[in-house]
Amino acid sequence: MTLAVTGLSHHSSPVELRERMAFGEDRLPKALLCLKKHLDDGAGVILSTCNRVEIYARVKNPDSGIEFIKKFICDFHGLSVAELEQHFYSFRNEEAVEHLFRVSSSLDSMVLGEAQILGQVKDAYSLARNLRSTGQVLNQLFEKAFTVAKKVREETGIAELSVSISSAAVELARKIFDDLENRTVMLVGTGEMAELAAKHLISYGVKTVYVASRTYERAANLARTLNGSALDFEAFKNELYRADIVITSTAAPNFIIKKEMVERAIHKRKNKPMFLIDIAVPRDIEPEVNDLENVYLYDIDDLQVVVEANMVEREKEAETAMSLIRQEVTNFNNWMGSLDAVPTIVEIRSRAEAVRKEEIDKTLKKMPHLSEADKTAIQQMTTSMINKILHKPTIKLKQKAQSQDGHVYLKAIRHLFHLDD
C-alpha cells in the first residue's frame, strides 16, 4: 500500500478555482463517506481550507489511486479532470509524509507560520476519525503531524514575529511598554487600518481608548465599537498627554500633530514614553517628532519594513523547521517499514506454535500417567522455549525492517521458513 496525497493549493491554482473545489462543511461528511467506500483500505482524510483542497489516502496502485482521487474531487464538484489536471499536485510515501508535516507546521501556508492551519488539519482528521475513515497508518501519520507542528512552533521562531501591519504595531508597542494592560490608546481619525490596529492592541489588554475625529458622530460610533470614549477633534490636542499609544489615520492634507504639541505632552507625562503610529497618507504627524526623547514614531512605511524584516526572519526559521521535519519524516518512514515485518513475524510464530502443539500432543499421548499439573508444566515449558528462541530474532527483524535493506532480510526469512510455500 502506498501513502498518497493529491490536491491543489494557492501555489498551484487561483482563488476562483479553489473556491469551486472547496468541500463545504455541510458536504464534507457525505464526501468522506463516499470516498472511503471506494478507497482500497477504506481510509482517507479530506483537508479543505480557503487555500487548499487535499485528500490523504492509502492506495494499492499509486498511479490509478491518485487518478481516482483527482476524478473524485472533480466529479464531486461537477468539473472535468482534463480541465483541472494542470492545477493538481500529488505526492507519494515519503514525500506525502513530508508534505503533511510541512502543511501542519504552516510552512506551506500563504503566510509562513500562520496559526490557523494546524487547527484546520486537526478538524479534518477529527471528522475523518469520527466517520471511521482513517486506519492505523493515517492515524499515526496525522498524530505525528500534530506533534511535529507543535515541535516546530516551540523550537523555532517561525510563529513569533509579526507579519501584518497591525500586529507589527503591537509587537513594537510591546518593545516599548512592559505590558499593554494599563495603557491608553488614542485614535485620531477613524480609518480602517487604525481601527484594526486598535482592535489588535485591545486584544492584548489595552483598556482605555479615546477616539477623535473631525466628525464627532463617527468618533462616537467607533468609540462605542471599541468600548472607548469619543473626543472632540480640537480637544484631543489637549488630551494627547494621556495617551501612551497614538494611532493617526485621517485624511488631513497637512500635519495635525506637530513637534511642539508632543513636546508639551511628554513634559506633562513626566517623560513617560509615547508610541506614535502614523498610518495616514499623506502623513498626519510631523517626522521631527521622532527626534524627541522618549517618543517613538513609526509611519506606514516603517511598519512595512518591520513586517518585511520579520518575513525574512521567518524564512530563516523555516529552514530550521525543515531540518526538524526531515528528521521526523525519516522516523515515520522507519516506523512504516517496521509494519512490513509484522505479518512475517505473525506467520513465523504461528508455524512455531503449530509445530509445538503437534509435538506436545504426540508426546503427552505416550505419557498417560502424567498428572494435569505435570501436563500444564510441560505446556508452559514448551511455550516459554518457543518464545525465548524467537524473541531476539523478532526484535532484530523489526529493527532490520526499518533499514534500507530491510526487504532483503524479510525475503530471506520468508525463504528460510518456507512462509511463501
Place this chain on the structure above:
Amino acid sequence: MASLTYISFYLAIAAHLVAAAAVAGYLRGHRADAMLVFAQRVTGAGVVLLLLTLMIRYYRWRLFPLSTAVDALSLFVLLSSCTALFISRGERRALLAIYSPPLAGLAAAAGISGFYGLNLEPKALSSALLLTHVGLVFLAFSLYFVASLTSLAYLDQARRLKNHASGGLFAKLPSLENLDRTLYRLIQVGYPVFSVALVLGAFWAWYERDLLDIGWWKSPKIILAVFMCGVFSVCFHARRRGWLRGPKLAKFVFFGVAVVLGLFVLLRVLDLSNLNFYKVAG
C-alpha cells in the same frame, strides 16, 4: 589549602569565560535559548566557586579576604554576577547577553591578578565597622556596575526603536519600560546602600582618627566616593520626580559609573587611592 584555593578560583574564572562563550553562541544563533540557560547555570557555578575561594582564603588566614587586588576583583565579580543572575531571571534572561561578556572580562582580570596575589595573606581590616563599610561599598559598586550595563541595553534598544532597526538582540531584550524600571531598581537599592556605606566609613574615620591624616577627607578616593554618591543621588531623585527618565537617565548612569569606576581603577593602579589618607609615621 593553597592548591584548593587555586583550583576553585580558576574554575570560577573558567566558568565565567565559558558563560561568555555560550552567550556568543546565543547571539549567533536565532533560537539558541538553551545556550543562554547554560550560560546562566555556568555563571551560577562560577559564583559558587568564587564564594568557595573566598571562604577558603578566610579559613586559611582567619582574615576577611578584602584587601588584595585579587580579592577585591573576586568579590566584585561575585557580587556583580549575583546581581546579574538575579535580574536576568525569566523574561529578562536575554539581559545576560549584555552582562556576561564584561563579567568575563573582569573575571579574566581577576585571573591574571590571581597569579601574583592569590597566595598572599590579606591585610587585616581593623574592625567590624570597616569590614561592613568595605563590604557595602563593594555591593553598591556591583549594583552600579550592573546598572551601567543595563543602561547600555536600554540605549541600544532605544536607538534601534528610534532608527526603526530590528534584528539581533533587539528581538530578545525586554521592553524599554522593563529596562528603565530595572535600572531604577538598581539605583533605588544601590544609592541607600552606598549612603550607608559612606556613613559607616565616616563613623569609622572618626573612631580611628588617630590612624588618619588630618586631611583624610581630601584623599582622592574619598572625593571620588562622595562624587559617586552625588551622581547617584541625582539619578535617584531626578528619576523619582520624572525629570530624568529613559535615554537621559541611561546615559547619566552609564557615564557616571564609567567615569567613577575608571578613576577608582586608575587611582589603584597608580597607588594614589590612599594618598593623604593615613597618617604617615614619624
